[in-house]
């Protein structure tokens with residue numbers, strides 16, 4: 001029986017693009033192209049991933065993330081743990097979360113300069129009002145699980161010139177560097193010879209030095225090959241080699257294309273004291289490197305990744321998922337016929353201070369970050385059926401198994417608790433999780449994962465009446481021209497999959513890359529950017545029926561308050577709390593160190609999420625206990641922070657900056673709109689809860705004096721700043737002054753047609769370009785303008801120009817906000833509820849003439865199913881979860897009716913109750 005492992009160490013994957021034949025030692029060719037997987041909701045590919053960013057497939061449970069490559073010669077799973085961050089109090093005892101001591105004297109001076117329109121002088125003083133980045137840190141990659149399927153020798157018989165009784169020749173092939181073959185005899189020369197299970201082309205080998213006496217290491221030797229065990233051909237000769245350290249593995253390569261059944265090492269007994277070797281490994285090159293029917297898929301319907309292929313008459317399958325209920329990454333590999341699964345397992349990592357240990361089939365990787373001493377640990381348990389497992393110092397070898405299950409848990413000692421952010425060492429918890437999961441069968445683990453995952457995922461179905469193309473996802477994306485509703489459906493659901501995978505209750509929020517990061521210096525620290533990015537991550541949460549996936553953000557916002565109070569006081573002499581742009585997991589709330597990132601409105605923007613969770617759930621207990629206290633304190637900040645603009649007596653934000661565009665001024669539109677949003681929501685919350693009557697009056701009075709940030713300028717545009725200075729040629733990716741249109745609710749075609757027109761003028765001038773998230777925001781904007789075709793055009797732009805083959809959004813680089821923003825935008829085309837009315841199909845594009853969507857959520861705690869045909873509504877079903885009054889709209893038709901909790905209301909195309 002041939003083994004999968006009889007294959008080359010240096011594998012050259014043969015793709016259609018350039019191949020330098022001289023470099024190619026061997027080729028893996030992919031033949032017999034696989035069919036599409038059974039699941040229509042699957043991303044799938046006919047080759048393994050070779051690059052992390054555009055190709056590997058993400059999976060996760062909010063705590064643990066994995067990116068699967070699916071290689072044939074080597075499987076690589078890049079691992080993440082969401083809290084593995086440098087920075088924070090562990091990095092510096094003086095860590096302040098970006099805050100500096102009292103800066104209010106500068107605030108007074110800057111405000112005076114801005115009031116006199118001395119913008120440049122104000123800008124020169126602004127560094128005094130900025131924070132510090134000391135100890136900000138960055139989100140770090142954890143490491144990679146490697147499964148090496150090739151370059152492993154399958155030796156069936158060993159002969160040697162001599163051996164010591166207790167150190168026999170077999171120990172040179174046992175996979176352990178702490179055992180050895182020792183010739184014993186001082187008579188030389190010595191040789192050791194291996195018979196392979198079938199003729200194999202060896203073109204490399206490694207030798208590992210043993211525990212003692214460097215003089216016993218081989219120095220001069222020859223490697224020979226033979227097919228009958230008698231006539232030998234010399235393949236490689238070495239002289240004067242040495243092994244400077246004990247247990248050291250050195251590799252040697254040579255050219256060879258011929259298969260041999262026997263390989264033999266002839267060694268000079270150079271010191272006359274005998275020879276010893278800890279390990280010999282032959283790197284073999286397969287005779288048949290034709291991989292048949294390879295398929296790599298991510299099945300969104302199950303939250304399961306799969307790889308399957310056939311090689312040398314053996315079928316190999318792999319399945320992977322990250323379970324939220326058991327908090328482990330699970331992977332199952334199998335071979336048919338049985339007994340053909342062989343690989344080495346190891347963990348590679350960029351963390352220098354970590355150690356790998358192996359015991360009882362478990363690989364433990366444990367260490368602490370040098371930067372802040374954050375402790376981390378992972379454990380991977382190997383559970384094999386059939387075959388043997390041998391343990392080396394840093395890796396495990398699985399030989400000729402029928403199937404293998406790998407169970408991995410990862411943890412750190414981080415807890416989100418101000419001011420230390422430090423909890424118990426993760427060892428116990430990680431061990432217990434792996435122990436508990438190992439006690440379950442793979443089928444049980446999978447069933448528990450499916451029950452959990454599908455409970456969330458299955459809540460929304462989108463049917464655009466389309467059959468998926470027969471092409472794999474990368475090719476379908478390549479061929480996409482704006483007319484592939486099946487790909488768009490997949491992309492929509494992929495956004496939901498990513499949220500379920502990166503944001504579950506009890507975890508930190510999804511960061512700029514969700515939870516996936518393969519480096520130690522990710523772009524923008526893979527942090528929480530709050531001038532659009534983290535908010536966009538959560539736009540689809542409530543509306544696509546993943547309300548609980550919103551909670552990590554809300555808990556995180558709550559956790560920013562202790563230090564956010566210091567930010568409010570030290571920079572503005574204000575009460576309440578706020579945060580600024582760029583946040584980490586250690587309560588960083590101080591202003592950014594860059595002017596363009598100046599964003600005291602970030603806390604208020606985040607409060608929109610805190611309140612919307614209430615609007616969608618109508619959970620008054622949550623409003624009273626969680627949301628209102630956060631919002632109230634944020635509003636207190638604004639009551640103190642707003643100043644009177646001497647020009648018109650209105651309350652304005654000063655200093656203000658429209659995110660990353662323009663300069664410092666007074667009353668930038670987005671600051672005013674966000675203040676309006678927070679004041680409006682907090683007043684509503686007071687009304688709902690019947691609390692704080694006096695405070696409510698103050699809020700109303702403040703709102704009445706507030707400049708609402710809605711101003712139409714000289715070319716008909718909605719102004720980005722209070723002065724009328726917008727350029728019609730400005731293509732900036734941020735379109736911050738349209739916050740009032742989305743995600744705000746000050747501008748709507750239903751209520752403010754003139755402002756709507758101005759917003760359209762501004763948006764049209766900004767154009768259809770932009771980075772990934774910018775296009776995604778424009779999908780939402782055009783939907784809110786009720787222009788479904790333009791909204792769909794932006795979706796098309798995003799898919800064609802800002803989407804990687806694995807469907808991850810690219811800014812560039814990969815940044816996950818665009819995925820979430822697009823999923824949100826697609827729902828905005830089908831349902832809007834921000835104007836206190838369930839607006840059905842407000843922006844249905846021509847590209848989706850018929851279809852249906854089930855399970856979307858609307859403010860007021862309604863769940864909505866909608867069907868349409870020929871571009872027209874055919875019916876809707878509304879489930880009332882809180883018995884609120886229901887207002888429905890379709891085109892010019894409107895209907896209002898009272899509902900009961902749990903009541904289901906069916907409407908026809910004219911909105912008549914059926």
Ligand code: FUC
Pocket residue numbers: 512524529531533660733734771773811815
């Ligand atoms: C905002 C954007 C950038 C980038 C960064 C992560 O600051 O302006 O384009 O997306 O976040």
